[in-house]
Amino acid sequence: MDFVAQLTLFVLAIFLGVELITKVPPTLHTPLMSGSNAISGITLVGALIAAGSNDSVLVQVLGFIAVVLATINVVGGFMVTNRMLAMFKRK
Amino acid sequence: MDFVAQLTLFVLAIFLGVELITKVPPTLHTPLMSGSNAISGITLVGALIAAGSNDSVLVQVLGFIAVVLATINVVGGFMVTNRMLAMFKRK
Amino acid sequence: MNLSQNWIDIAYLIAAVLFVLGIKGLTKPKTAVRGNLLAATGMGVACVITLLHHDIVSYGTIIAGVVIGGVIGAVMAKKVQMTSMPQMVALLNGFGGGASFAVAAAEFYRGGYPDTVGIIAAGLAVLIGAVTLTGSLVAFAKLQELIDGKPLGFPGMKAVNAVLLLGSLLAIAVLVQNPGAHGIFWAMAVAALVLGVLLVIPIGGADMPVVISLLNAYSGVAASAAGFVMGNSALIITGSLVGASGLILTQIMCKAMNRSLTNVLFGVMAEGGSVMDQDEVYEGKIKSTSAEEVAMLLETAQRVVIVPGFGLAMAQAQHAVRDLADTLEAKGVEVEYAIHPVAGRMPGHMNVLLAEAEVSYDKLKDMDAINPTFEQTDVAIVLGANDVTNPMAREDKGSPIYGMPILNVDKARTVVVVKRSLSPGFAGLPNPLFAMDNTLMLFGDGKGAVVDINAALKEG
Amino acid sequence: MNLSQNWIDIAYLIAAVLFVLGIKGLTKPKTAVRGNLLAATGMGVACVITLLHHDIVSYGTIIAGVVIGGVIGAVMAKKVQMTSMPQMVALLNGFGGGASFAVAAAEFYRGGYPDTVGIIAAGLAVLIGAVTLTGSLVAFAKLQELIDGKPLGFPGMKAVNAVLLLGSLLAIAVLVQNPGAHGIFWAMAVAALVLGVLLVIPIGGADMPVVISLLNAYSGVAASAAGFVMGNSALIITGSLVGASGLILTQIMCKAMNRSLTNVLFGVMAEGGSVMDQDEVYEGKIKSTSAEEVAMLLETAQRVVIVPGFGLAMAQAQHAVRDLADTLEAKGVEVEYAIHPVAGRMPGHMNVLLAEAEVSYDKLKDMDAINPTFEQTDVAIVLGANDVTNPMAREDKGSPIYGMPILNVDKARTVVVVKRSLSPGFAGLPNPLFAMDNTLMLFGDGKGAVVDINAALKEG
């Protein structure tokens, strides 16, 4: 994918994000924060590639650190969001 | 741009469109129809390339037809939308 | 002139952003004019940058085309009456579809598609563009009453449509194998043009707005498909935006009419339900009134709600209504307008008409806002509206329009219905509202009746 | 295993769509759980498909990392108390930034960037990721009270920050020329890590939520930048979504606090305004009350509004409050909760706490909905809230919080304020509410006080 195509995606996604997020009611702002936080753990994808490559040790170490951090972010984020939202749903 | 990148743009833009359009109030639905109609005249871009190429006569004729039709769509659409919206603005 | 593809693409991105900002502007009356201008600017950016494209070598054809198209478009936009908006939109939409069709065909003949995606996209653009073109033209003709608004058809029509559609898709498959098969290409194009006609012909005239809106979505998809062919992001994004817009408007209309899209497309009115007998409903219960009597009623009213419908557009009565409202307001009467989402023949139709007559848009109340206030309304003037006030939709489970949300006009202390006769509205159903105790019928052309009331009011 | 890049990209697209649908789900309490699961599924899709990527040859490191990270994450998510959400979010956010930092660094060392864009994107990802990492850790430490919540700093700090930022950008420029300059790369990384600390240290503890939200936006942008480096659309799209989310939340908070983002970031409280003297406001006007007296008041009330604030979280009083409300409702009293947008220490904080105590969310009324009802309220119980009820924001043009929208608690017939002392809230201002004729102060820990009231009510 060339740079401008990437840039186009970036811009469109920002617009989409703004439209979506402004619709989230204040009640759900805390779960939104933790949930979008979990989503930003998408860097896990990059981390996996780095950690699984047969590159230099440095790359693999960096990859390992990235996998650990990103996984905490993803697992912790989605789980805690789910915990909060489950409370909202109970009623 | 490869196919999947195009597809990604397509999908994102549809989501964005849905979010944007659902926010348009009923009062403005007629101008929205004519306005989005005008925007769909974006094919003019393709028409210009076809009409201005040094390809076969057939291509140029098709290009010419496309330029005429798309220009009517664009010019007519934006102008009539503007006419309508100006009425809304007056007060 | 020669410009690197990167810069062209960035300009297209800017154009797409301007379109998005334009549509965002359309979400508020205050920003709508600017929104439209932003979108137009986006179009300008996209066109200017395209002219710098390296493939463009001669400008003669382009200039000729733009001048001809521009003049036609400008004249149409200036001359069209607000009441004819549905036709105008139908026509423009058809032209958009036609342009996509021609662009895709031209791209096809410019040749050199190594990849399957390009051919499929071109085929789809031709197919959808052609259907949009002829379909919209038929819709235009029906709305303009150039051809009969009644559903037309012949036995086996659905089968023919199916054959045309499948044939076209098959043709695209063949073209993927053998891109040089020009005969097949044109056969498909013709089939698609015929298909467009046959799809719209069997749909009733009053359903045309739904059709137009759906075709608008198609024209967006066609533009998008053309974008896939040309690898042009501006076309892809913009086409998708338009496609989404058309689909949502279609959905809104279907919902407000309480009908499914399939029902509209196949010309079905609504399943089951014994249609009430008109005579039975009206017999001996209709009270006719005069402009003078209505004026007397209004004289003592504190709150009047005007309920405009398709008849207002037919009668071109928007200015007369505005004058009447002015007279009433000068006498200290509170006047509001009740706008049903599908009053008239296209979404927002009444708003545009009344805006033309300089009615302030904060007096135009939508259904949910105005319905609770009818009980405190002294006189409701139903002006050329019919179906959108039919209480059967609320009460009669057997009625074909049961469940359609309506304006609760019948809750007003007095209802004055202005129309030319007892003939039914678009849905073809009798309206028990006309036979109610608190309803008075004022028969006559909408504009004439309103002018008369106003005159009587000024005298009295 | 080997999979064509096209299919991988399509899977990423599906993941991105799932994220979008997930966020859409978060717009309604009813669909929020499903939304979160959809987003998690999207993450699953993205990860699984990545494991099939041709560059991945060994799975040992990956499995180790995922297991370690997964266990830590799961334990954190299970153990954390709802009152500590701000800290939790800060910590997770820092980890996200750290991951982007490490990924970008790894990509940099995997080498082979012929193009400038890749190096710039990698540099930005390292820079933003590092700032997010250390900035979030400092925010965490402040919230957890591991370090002093007071703004810390030293003379010339801003200049140092400017030097660090410009130096980092310069380093990226150098790397574009000479990608092999590893020393420069690491120097930049260290500078960015220090910058993160220095940027957050001077900001007051209570402003941390704004900081976290902003850093959340940064972590999104860092992920996006990493996506540019790797040519990965999932990262680009998702990063942008998160970036937008963080920015909007930041904006909402600043607006509700009536402060500009610049003021928050530079630790300025608000320009001008003579800060009122606390003694002058309170002197001789404070009426202290007891749990029994409050219970008697409640006994005769018809409508009670509970106004929770940061103190509720501190005292962990949410369950006690719920019990009190149950008792009141059993006696036929109408109970509602008034939720100010920045009550507590993060947006929506009070909602989560009360939801934990199983308070139905339709009893949680936002500011605009509840404010007109205070006049019909017999007793308003202000529970550990302070600034969000300060009438100076409404009345005193000279006050630093003038213009901040507040809950009009003072309009209630009687106001009971539960807090431990007369000490000010986050804004550091005295609150004339406490000195008003219709206000009674109930001094004590939030939870204890509520339990006492409830007990007295049950006895009485």
Ligand SMILES: NC(=O)c1ccc[n+]([C@@H]2O[C@H](COP(=O)([O-])OP(=O)(O)OC[C@H]3O[C@@H](n4cnc5c(N)ncnc54)[C@H](OP(=O)(O)O)[C@@H]3O)[C@@H](O)[C@H]2O)c1
């Ligand atoms: N707005 C949309 O988007 C849309 C789209 C598709 C379909 N529709 C359908 O269209 C209908 C709209 O409802 P509606 O209540 O606005 O209209 P309607 O039910 O179609 O009724 C229009 C009425 O206007 C009267 N009329 C016609 N010309 C007139 C004139 N010159 N002066 C006075 N009266 C005149 C007609 O009665 P006389 O002949 O007795 O005068 C008729 O009863 C709904 O059924 C809706 O589902 C709307």
Ligand SMILES: NC(=O)c1ccc[n+]([C@@H]2O[C@H](COP(=O)([O-])OP(=O)(O)OC[C@H]3O[C@@H](n4cnc5c(N)ncnc54)[C@H](OP(=O)(O)O)[C@@H]3O)[C@@H](O)[C@H]2O)c1
């Ligand atoms: N929500 C957000 O997103 C956010 C973000 C950043 C900043 N803020 C700021 O935070 C403030 C929030 O306002 P607020 O009214 O909720 O809180 P506040 O103004 O900070 O006041 C909290 C009050 O709770 C009392 N308190 C503390 N611990 C307590 C306990 N254990 N039991 C009983 N009372 C206790 C304190 O008084 P005592 O010490 O006398 O008990 C204090 O007056 C606003 O100024 C807002 O701008 C909010």
